[in-house]
Amino acid sequence: MIKSNQRPLNDETGATGVPAEQLAALKAIVGDKGLLLPSEGGAGNDLLPYETCVRYGAGKAAFVVRPATSSEVSQVLACCVAQGITVIPQSGNSGLVGASTPDATGTQGVLSLDRLSGTMELDEDNRSVTVGAGVRLSDLNSFLAERGYSFPIDLGADPRIGGMIATNTGGARFLRYGDVRQNTLGIKVVLADDQGTELDFMSGLRKDNTGVDWKQIFIGTSGVYGVITEAVLNVERLPKQSAAALLVPRDEAAVLPLLRALEERCGSQLTAFEGMSAEAMACAFDHVPSLRNPFPGGELPGYAILAEVSRSWDKRETEESLDDLLEAVLAEIWEFEGEPLANAFIGRPEEMWSLRHALSEGVKHAGKLVPFDVSFRRGVLMDFRAAMAVELPKHFPEVRICDFGHIGDGGLHFNLAIAKDDPRLTDESFIPALRNWVVTRVTDFKGSFSAEHAIGRSNQSFYDSYTPEKIKSLAAGLKDLTSPGHLGAVKLG
Numbered sequence: 001m002i003k004s005n006q007r008p009l010n011d012e013t014g015a016t017g018v019p020a021e022q023l024a025a026l027k028a029i030v031g032d033k034g035l036l037l038p039s040e041g042g043a044g045n046d047l048l049p050y051e052t053c054v055r056y057g058a059g060k061a062a063f064v065v066r067p068a069t070s071s072e073v074s075q076v077l078a079c080c081v082a083q084g085i086t087v088i089p090q091s092g093n094s095g096l097v098g099a100s101t102p103d104a105t106g107t108q109g110v111l112s113l114d115r116l117s118g119t120m121e122l123d124e125d126n127r128s129v130t131v132g133a134g135v136r137l138s139d140l141n142s143f144l145a146e147r148g149y150s151f152p153i154d155l156g157a158d159p160r161i162g163g164m165i166a167t168n169t170g171g172a173r174f175l176r177y178g179d180v181r182q183n184t185l186g187i188k189v190v191l192a193d194d195q196g197t198e199l200d201f202m203s204g205l206r207k208d209n210t211g212v213d214w215k216q217i218f219i220g221t222s223g224v225y226g227v228i229t230e231a232v233l234n235v236e237r238l239p240k241q242s243a244a245a246l247l248v249p250r251d252e253a254a255v256l257p258l259l260r261a262l263e264e265r266c267g268s269q270l271t272a273f274e275g276m277s278a279e280a281m282a283c284a285f286d287h288v289p290s291l292r293n294p295f296p297g298g299e300l301p302g303y304a305i306l307a308e309v310s311r312s313w314d315k316r317e318t319e320e321s322l323d324d325l326l327e328a329v330l331a332e333i334w335e336f337e338g339e340p341l342a343n344a345f346i347g348r349p350e351e352m353w354s355l356r357h358a359l360s361e362g363v364k365h366a367g368k369l370v371p372f373d374v375s376f377r378r379g380v381l382m383d384f385r386a387a388m389a390v391e392l393p394k395h396f397p398e399v400r401i402c403d404f405g406h407i408g409d410g411g412l413h414f415n416l417a418i419a420k421d422d423p424r425l426t427d428e429s430f431i432p433a434l435r436n437w438v439v440t441r442v443t444d445f446k447g448s449f450s451a452e453h454a455i456g457r458s459n460q461s462f463y464d465s466y467t468p469e470k471i472k473s474l475a476a477g478l479k480d481l482t483s484p485g486h487l488g489a490v491k492l493g
């Protein structure tokens with residue numbers, strides 16, 4: 001039976017809202033090292049890193065429980081379900097929608113998966129790796145790189161595998177390799193039910209149509225249906241050659257023709273097509289001093305695209321280099337009617353990627369940031385940008401648009417920055433009104449209000465408003481079937 005998760009702050013335990021005997025039961029499962037409790041008076045709080053998310057401030061945890069195996073996750077969940085305790089699964093805590101940390105009540109526990117590292121096992125014949133859900137992306141990729149492979153989801157943070165699966169991370173090379181869903185061949189999951197049921201979908205098969213593909217319901221659903229403890233992932237050959245260029249389109253209308261022309265000429269060797277606005281680049285140069293400005297005279301174009309081509313083999317003697325290929329392709333495009341390309345610079349890929357990956361950090365310092373992770377059909381994305389450039393100042397003057405995006409897959413990080421001393425920030429209704437207005441316009445353009453960050457507290461209200469009732473009731477039914485306990489920060493039903 002599931003009890004209510006409303007529990008009073010308890011005198012027996014002092015700082016935490018969970019009774020001492022329940023904490024003792026958790027400690028019996030995970031040992032001393034596996035349970036962190038708030039300190040009396042909050043001094044020297046070890047829980048702080050688990051309570052604080054990248055954006056949207058900090059909550060307050062009743063405890064942090066850190067199981068080291070799938071079986072311990074199972075026992076922890078069974079125990080929390082029996083006691084009616086809410087637990088929030090947390091991996092790398094790099095999520096951007098406020099879904100991996102507890103709320104402010106002090107009654108929720110964090111289920112940290114950071115000790116679920118296990119061993120990594122590469123299967124070269126299957127081109128897959130079996131990995132614990134707590135492994136960091138960087139550690140997985142170091143392990144794979146030594147063997148000539150990579151897990152090809154590329155982003156400016158270092159999440160853990162379980163969190164990546166629960167959010168279905170996209171990243172900057174989606175265009176070529178797809179998202180986490182496309183690269184997940186198997187998972188092990190523990191349900192928040194009274195048994196802590198473990199489900200094994202770890203076959204690693206690339207083809208399997210023997211009924212419902214259950215693993216899919218745990219991918220991109222923010223951990224509400226179960227806790228991922230292990231995975232089998234597709235890996236790719238590590239690129240051995242790459243070349244990159246910064247392209248300056250004639251105007252917004254020229255961006256999609258450039259993408260189509262590159263896709264036609266480079267095929268699957270085109271691995272990225274990332275858009276960067278002048279405002280976003282300026283923030284990166286202002287706030288990341290190590291960055292070198294690659295544009296002649298340091299003058300930033302209104303919009304630039306980072307295009308990358310790569311190959312998984314060493315250059316053969318008779319083969320043209322990728323720099324030459326890119327140069328030849330750009331020369332052809334240069335001659336196009338209407339001249340979609342205003343300028344282009346071929347340069348060191350690492351330098352160009354440093355700029356691309358510094359944008360997130362840069363825009364964080366641009367003022368009070370109001371971020372959106374939205375997506376559109378590819379042909380609509382630049383129309384949305386153009387419409388916003390005209391409409392936003394009319395409705396919300398002096399709000400800077402510092403956007404960048406994965407244009408090749410229709411994704412846009414539509415970041416708005418407001419000066420920190422803007423008096424409108426003292427009005428509590430100002431940011432909600434701005435956010436609602438933008439999301440309404442996103443839906444007018446038939447886009448998604450969450451492209452690759454999944455659902456969290458920050459966009460729950462949009463989920464509630466824009467998801468059809470029938471879908472919500474199906475999601476609620478699925479929740480009752482899988483994990484009826486109080487799991488996760490998100491409500492999909």
Ligand SMILES: Cc1cc2nc3c(=O)[nH]c(=O)nc-3n(C[C@H](O)[C@H](O)[C@H](O)COP(=O)(O)OP(=O)(O)OC[C@H]3O[C@@H](n4cnc5c(N)ncnc54)[C@H](O)[C@@H]3O)c2cc1C
Nearest residue numbers: 091092093094095099157159160162163166170171223228
């Ligand atoms: C600088 C920066 C750049 C970023 N760039 C990108 C980008 O390009 N593309 C992109 O998609 N994202 C990006 N992100 C967002 C973030 O890195 C991803 O969402 C990431 O996949 C989250 O993984 P995590 O391990 O940090 O998960 P967490 O933040 O710990 O958790 C995320 C969600 O998953 C749930 N969860 C965590 N672990 C599990 C588990 N084992 N089982 C079930 N549920 C679980 C949590 O409850 C929460 O709902 C970026 C973040 C930063 C800070």
